[in-house]
Amino acid sequence: MHRHRKVSLWFVLTMIFALLLAACAPAATPSGGEATTGESSEVAAEPAEKGGDLVIAFPASSEPASLDGHIDPYQPTWLFNSFVSDPLVVLSPDGEFLPSLATEWESNPEGTVWTFKLRDDVMFQDGTPFNAEAVKYNLERIKAPETASVQMAADLGPVESIDVVDEFTVQINYSEPWVTLLDAARRIPLWSPTAAAEYSVTEFDKHLVGTGPFLLDEWIANDRIIFTKWEDYGGWNPIQNHDGAAYLDSVTILFIGEAAVLGSVVSTGDADIARELPPTYREDYQNSDEYQFLTGFQAGTGLQQVFNVRNAPLNILELRQALLYAIDQEGLNDLLYDGAYLEQKGPLNVKHPCYTSDVETMYPYDTAKAMEMLEAIGYRDEDGDGIREAYGVEGVEDGTPLTIRWTTLHHVEIGEAMQAQWRLIGVDLQVEQVAGPIQIDMVNNRDFDLIYERQRSPDPMILDMIWNSRWDEPGGWAWTGFADEELDGLVAQLRTVGDFEQRCDIAAQAQVKIMENALMAPTLSQPVFYALAGNVRDFQLASEGNYFYLHNT
Known part of the structure; x- marks a missing residue:
């Protein structure tokens, strides 16, 4: 023992x-008043x-x-x-x-x-x-x-x-x-x-x-x-x-x-x-x-939004990728939070011990590339109102505007700023704020496009919770509808492998796989x-x- x-x-x-x-x-004697996870500013100590x-x-x-x-x-x-x-x-x-x-x-x-x-x-x-x-x-x-x-x-x-x-x-x-x-x-x-x-x-x-x-x-x-x-x-x-x-x-x-x-x-x-x-x-x-x-x-997923890939047009990989190219995180951070938040490029934030930098260059901000990809899919702005419509997009009636719902519990300002960013590429982003119980009902009914899903833990097992299709069920946390044997097999190992370095290696592979499939929209990580x-x-x-x-x- x-x-x-x-x-x-x-x-x-x-x-x-x-x-x-x-x-x-024996009982720990932590220091009082200091932030163990960040910066601190204190007044001079006086007898309390x-x-x-x-x-x-x-x-x-x-x-x-x-x-x-x-x-x-x-x-x-x-x-x-x-x-x-x-x-x-x-x-x-x-x-x-x-x-x-x-x-x-x-x-x-x-x-x-x-x-x-x-x-x-x-x-x-x-x-x-x-x-x-x-x-x-x-x-x-x-x-x-x-x-x-x-x-x-x-x-x-x-x-x-x-x-x-x-x-x-x-x-x-x-x-x-x-x-x-x-x-x-x-x-x-x-x-x-x-x-x-x-x-x-x-x-x-x-x-x-x-x-x-x-x-x-x-x-x-x-x-x-x-x-x-x-x-x-x-x-x-x-x-x-x-x-x-x-x-x-x-x-x-x-x-x-x-x-x-x-x-x-x-x-x-x-x-x-x-x-x-x-x-x-x-x-x-x-x-x-x-x-x-x-x-x-706090280590975890950050303020991510996950896609529902069950239905058109979000079942089209190239469309999801185009949306990610149109996210300017630095601009969001400066505009909304004076640069105080942390940029996030993947499904784990930079404070997570298993975060991998391999995701950082996968979707640089590039509106020209995003628009080119949307054109190739069949989304064009024929009526000149600034919003693209579908023409020849599988599963979508011709003339249907490219409208996506952004559902969140809080941080509505991020969605509102994203409205402006995605409108630059011809996407109509509609932001809705709901309470927690309503969010769960929407998820259980699979009635969402892009929805806030956040987990906080220093353990990489949260990747299995969110991205293993095994948990795609009412009450589960796999909300996207994406099922892939390779990804499922990777994240499932996080529940059984004990060596932490090996677990982080598995988590790194999973993070890249998730971003290759553009299953979530990373925005920022909140202090x-x-x-x-x-x-x-x-x-x-x-x-x-x-x-x-x-x-x-």
Whole structure:
């Protein structure tokens, strides 16, 4: 058995098949107030008072449809769940797995059997004991059809059975190797079986009960979520550097619909922290001695839009390629974000450890080439209105304008700027903003042209989730309708190959293959800007900049 004080994410992914790890580290003592994933600007440190009511402003688009992370597939839900529920393992700010509710874990050499030993001194907020039966209940709830889990069930993988070895040991058995369980385990909220059984699946998200430092007090839809301190919290998360309950008395999440309000909410004193600060307000806080400013980045797909290639004309490869030649990312970035975002040339962003630069020169901005390709397909502007019509295009009635729908949850401004860029080549881009549940309905009905699909993870397995046609089903994440044996075979290996360098090589081949087929429109990758009032202390960004910890704040 290999024993480690703490386990690197990259080490785990590299050595997973030889994994037999037990973590027994003392609680980490992260530095307060510094961005672990980007730049930081801080006011001079002063003695901080413990306690207080922290108010954090989020854009309204971050409000989840459900607060139950077993159900809701979006990142803000998992963040809010982390206030209420500690996970089995934690990914520390420096990217290392640490024990939380699990004290040790091991895998057989094949990666098909995982065993977790649990803490024996934990209880849920309603007094229900935390033990192996509770873990089993949660994992089976995620996999149950009535839960209708999308993301979490996919992350948990092909579980064959779950065994309670003893009161504080649980074993998870897989039908095939599953090398990324720890990455899933850090995000899976563990709920009180007593509380979850008391409510229906759709009602429980208003009554969450976990083992974390805060109690869910109230959720007022389209307004706020209020969490209050759990006085009996035992400090079971290794991020926490002190014993007992959290310092804060309460945490209120405000959902702000107007960018101008979100940009000024800290300076007006209406919030202590603004997350996803609009880029135009960055200098107001970054260059001020009164505030703190943090920048976080997250590995993943970036703000990509995926094509639906099932129907004409987007089933025509040359048309999709022409559209990619007409994207000026540098122009988008300068126009919309003063160059603060990151350009993205493929299905993984530049912050991802498996990103390949091989995609960077595949589609240089070239409107002349784009128009030439559209002409060759049969799209011409015969009526002089600036929009091309189809003439002899297979599957499209002659005279039909080249109109494409761009569907997104947020960042509408990117679509609007793209309208202007694609109009230069004679394409009518129609931008529509929808809520998360509507997006999922559209995807399940395959009713879209070009739709926002974003995954955030440093694990290359997200390529399998999005691009393996095996997952082209309701509830799955393979939305494009593209099926290719070579690509499917490549990305499927990311679920079974343990060596991280080999996984990145596979991921690089897959990225090139995806871009050769022009299956997605890369735009930009978003940093996360945080503005903090000067009196906020020990607010900690996670290794992924969209997450943060409040255990020591």
